[in-house]
Amino acid sequence: MINYLDRIKNKKVVITGGLGFVGHNLAKTLLEKYNCDVTIVDDCSNSNISIINDIVDRITFHKIDVLDTLRLFPLLEKTEFIFHLACKQISSSGKEPINHLRVNSESTLRILEYIRNNNLTNLKRFVYTSSASVYGSTTRLPLNEQDPTFVLSNYAATKLLGENYTIMYNRNYDIPTSCVRYSNIYGYGQSPNNPYCGVLGKFVHNALTNKKLNIFGDGEQTRDYTFIDDAIDATILAAIHPRALGDLFNVGTSVETSVNNLVDIISSNIKNLEIEYIQERDIDNIRRRAIDIQKIHQALTWSPKFNIKQGIKKTLDWYKKHLRSSTYL
Ligand SMILES: NC(=O)c1ccc[n+]([C@@H]2O[C@H](COP(=O)([O-])OP(=O)(O)OC[C@H]3O[C@@H](n4cnc5c(N)ncnc54)[C@H](O)[C@@H]3O)[C@@H](O)[C@H]2O)c1
Secondary structure, eight states: OOOGGGGGTTOEEEEETTTSHHHHHHHHHHHHTTOOEEEEEEOOTTOOGGGGTTTGGGSEEEEOOTTOHHHHHHHHTTOSEEEEOOOOOGGGTTTOHHHHIIIIIIHHHHHHHHHHHTTOTTOOEEEEEEEGGGGOOOSSOSBOTTSOOOOOSHHHHHHHHHHHHHHHHHHHHOOOEEEEEEOOEEOTTOOTTSTTOOHHHHHHHHHHTTOOEEEETTSOOEEOOEEHHHHHHHHHHHHHOGGGTTOEEEESOSOOEEHHHHHHHHHHHSSSOOEEEEOOOSSSOOSOOOBOOHHHHHHHOOOOSOOHHHHHHHHHHHHHHHTTSGGGO
């Protein structure tokens, strides 16, 4: 069987948002596992360069806003793969709708237009990272790529627009693009200081530092949690696999896990957790979510390697080792 992942070896890649949670893990994997020539573009608006202390000498980093096209475009000229991850997060989407539109969608259109109008002969794939939040709220689960979208936030609206541009530029202009729709990624290197850190990142950190775990609402709300290593593999496959060209794939596990389940799993690893139930927040308060992953399994032969118990265990082990590092406190 062909190992498509290996085909990314030694390639020249640009990662926008490459200091973020997913971006820096993708950069490390592409550098250390696949020996890629990695360039990171990030404006540090929701991240810190210290997150890549261990690889900064072996990659190229540019502190650039993705909307600063005069500085961004020259970096794309010779690249083979563009992973466009830079984004504004869901938590701020009610407060900064225009900023969300500009970073999550307009930057995507600008890069695609640049590719269309310039003969980027080296470019093999532009990958856009979208979100399962585009599905909105429904009780009929798991959701597949054919299901209607139903956006409930500025964030989801801008991610849907970004993915539409990405797919349309392949259909109409033959630009080599693909899209992934991630569902709640968790794992190494989510800083709990980051206000947008996911629930699992916060729980793991609080559990290890004897702090309370706050559960919003009754804790029965579910999500489909994807371990970072699995999300990275799926993203690289979306970049390298011929059958991903011009297409869009859910990336998740199809398994619903409630917040209460997460706490149970963490407490089977760490005793005497302090838990408090507090009032539900008015962001991302969708009751249930799980996404169908048959399409990516059939087309790209990807399926998650880690279930939620294994992923949480790996995450806890990693944080135990790195907790003293100022980067994660
Ligand atoms: N983490 C998840 O669970 C999840 C779920 C669904 C989709 N996604 C998508 O995956 C991608 C990565 O998510 P993440 O969790 O790593 O987010 P993140 O917030 O950790 O990383 C985003 C990065 O983009 C940078 N950035 C923001 N605005 C910028 C700008 N104008 N110019 C340059 N850089 C800018 C931030 O500084 C940050 O480092 C995003 O596109 C997001 O929409 C993530």
